[in-house]
Amino acid sequence: MSTFLEAVVRGLGTGSVYALLALGFVIIYKATSVISFAQPALMLSGAVVTSYLVPAMGVLLFTGFSFFFSVAIAAIITAALALLIERLAIRPMVGKAVFVVAIITLGIDIAVRVVVNGFIGLGARPIGFPWGLDRVTVLGLDVQIRHLVMMGTVALVITALYFFFQRSKYGLAMRAAALDQEAAMTMGVSVGGVFALSWAIAGGLAAIAGSLLATGAGVDRQLWIVALVALPAIILGGLDSLEGAVIGGLLIGVAEALVGTYQRQYAPWLGDNVALVAPYALMLAVLLVRPYGIFGTAEVRRV
C-alpha cells in the first residue's frame, strides 16, 4: 500500500509540473488558438537561467531562498524572451492558418533550443536545488522533498493565476478575448496585448516548470522532451480548458509514476522505460472515447 501511495505522491509531484506546462499551452491556445511548440525551448531556457543565477547569488537569508528567487527572475527573463518571439514571429501571422503558425513555433523551438544547448554544455548542469534528492517521511510515507516543493510551488502559482484571471483587469481582458476577439476589441480590449500577455505568462510558467523538473538530475539537453508530455495532458483535459489542463497534468503524472512502479512486475514484456510513453498511450486511449478530451468543448460545425 505504501509503495502505491508513494508512487501517487511522486506522480502528483511531477504531475503538478506537467499541469504548469499544460497551463502554458492552454493559455496560448485560448488566446490565439495556436498550439505553441516553442514551449520546450522556453522551459529549457528558464531552467538554464536558473542554473546560472543560483550559484551567482550564493546563500541568501535562508535555505532555498536563492533558488526560489532565481526561479522568479528566470520566469521574468523567459517571459521577456517569449514576448520577443511573439512580437517577431507570431504577431505578423495573425489571421493565417493555425497549422502554419504552429509549425513556425516548431521552427523557433529548434532554433532557440540550439542556442540554449550551447549554454548547457555536454553533460548535465546542476540547478542548485538545496535539498537535491533528499527524502523526508510524511504521514509514514517516504517521499522526496523536491516532489513536495513541486506541489507547493505549483499550488501557489495556480492560485495566483486564478486570482489574476478572476480579479484583475488584464485577466478579464484575456477571458473576454478568448471568448470573442471581435467583441472584446469593440469593448476596448487590445487583442494584440492579450496575445503578448498570454505568451509572456506561458513563458514564465514554462520557466518555473523547467526549473522544478531539473531539481532532480539537473539541466541536460534531453530535458525539453519532458515538456512535450504536457501535450497528452492538454489533450486529455481538452485544449481549451484551464481546469482540464491541471487535472490532465496530474492524471498524466500519476499514470506515469504508477506505470513506472508496477510495469516491471506485471507486464515486463513491454520492455524498459514504458513510463515515458505511457502518457501518449493514455492519450490515444482517451481520444478514442472522447475526441475532445475530458473537459474540452466539442467543436460546433455549422453548415
Add this chain to the structure above:
Amino acid sequence: MSTTTTTTGAPKTPRTPTPKRSLPGTARVSTKVSGRPGFYRSYSQELALFNTRPKQVAVAAVVLLGLLGPFVLEDALLRTLAIAFVFAIGALGLNIVTGLAGQVSLGHAFFLGVGAYTAAAISGDPEGRTIGFGIEEMWIWLPASGLVAAAFGVAVAPLATRLRGLYLAIVTLGLVFIGEHVFREWSDLTGGAGVGRSAATPQLFGFDFSEGTEMFSREQQLYLLMFVLMLIFALGARNLARSRVGRAFSAVRDRDMAAEMMSIDLPRTKALAFGISSFYAGCAGGLLYTVSGFFDPASFNLLLSVQFIAMVLIGGAGTVGGTIAGALFVSLLPTLTRELPAFIPLISQQVTETPNVFQVEQILYGLLIVVFLLFEPRGLFGIWMRIRIYWKSWPFSY
C-alpha cells in the same frame, strides 16, 4: 425577345470553326499545345500530366541533367544526392497527406521507421543476430515495406476522421514517441538502441546496386537507382493529384464540410490519404538506409518528422516539383553549412566549441521554416512562380 435581337442585330454570318482553333468542350480538341502559354482550351488539357510545352521541356531538361549527374559529380556528393532523392520520396508522401489532403501529420518518422524495419527484416540474413527472411530482391521488399507502412497509416486514419487540425498534430506526435519506444525495445527486430541493424540490400534481379562494378562505382549506381525511383514516385504523385482521388483530397483540404456535401466520403478519403502517404514513407524508409547500410532505432525521432515538414513547407506545400526541390534543399543544407567556416571564421568545425557548424545547421532548419512561412508561404515553388509571372508579364509587371 430573342427573335427581336436576331432580326435587329447585325447580319449573322455563320462562323465555322477553323480546324486549328476549336472551342473548349467540342470534340475536336487538339492536345497539341501552342500559342499563348498558360491558356487552357479544354479541361483535359488543364488536367494533362505535363500541360504546357515549357513544362515538358523543363521536366525533360531536369531528367537529363539528373542522369548526367553521375558522370560529372564527385562520389561524396553523389551519395548525399542519392539520400536526398530518397528523402524526396518520403517528402512526396507527406505532401500527399499534408499538402494535398490537408491533414497535419507529425508522425511521418514513424511510418518511415515501419518501412525501414519491414524492408530490413525481409531482406535480412536469416542466420543473423536480428530477424531476417533472406529475400534480398528489391521488387519484393520495396512494395512490402510500403504496404506494411500503408497498413499502419490506414489503422491510424480513424483517429484522423475523429480529430481535426491541431488535435491530429498532437496525436501523430504521440505516434512518433510510441514508435520510438517500440523500435528501441524490440531488439530482436531492430538490434536495440545504440547498436542498430544492417539495412536492406538494394538488389534487383540479382544485381546488387550497393556493390561497385568495373564500369560504375557504388555511389554512381545508387545515385542512378534512387533518381529513377524518385522519378517513378514523383510521376505517381503528380498523377494522383490530377485523378479523382487527388481532387477529392484537395476538396477535403480546402473545406472538408463542403467536400462532404459533394458526397465525398470523408473517412474513406482521409484513410486513403494516410494510406498512400504512409506507402511513400514506407518505401522511403526501406530505401533510405541502403545507402549507409546500417541504421539505429533512434533515427526515427521527432526531428526526422520536422525535417520532412520543413522539406514540404520550404519547397511549397501541395506541389510535386516544389516538394522535390525542398527535399534536395534541406538534404544539401548540411553540405552547404560545412563550407561556412571558410567564409565566417567565427564558426568552428569542432563539436565541442560553441558556435559550430552543426549548431548553425540546426538553427538554419528552424529559422528557414520560420522565414519561409513568414515571407513566402508557398515556398521555393512560390519564388519560382513569382519569377515566372514577372517575366511572363514583363514589361507590364502590374
